Amino acid sequence: MKANVGKIDKIIRVILGLAIGLIGLLNHSWLGLIGIVPILTAVISWCPFYVPFKISTTKE
Secondary structure, eight states, X not given: OOOOOOHHHHHHHHHHHHHXXXXXXXXXXXXXXXXXXXXXXXXXXXXXXXXXXXXXXXXX
């Protein structure tokens, strides 16, 4: 697994994941758990959705 998520992309993913989680928490909805996905992809620096499109936001 080669990293395909860059630094700015990671920051955006963490903020987005936290926002989704917070909205789910405030609405007492389990859908807030979807926020785990962008946070996880930021932590491991790899996004499976980028692979088929050969996208990479890392600096080479």
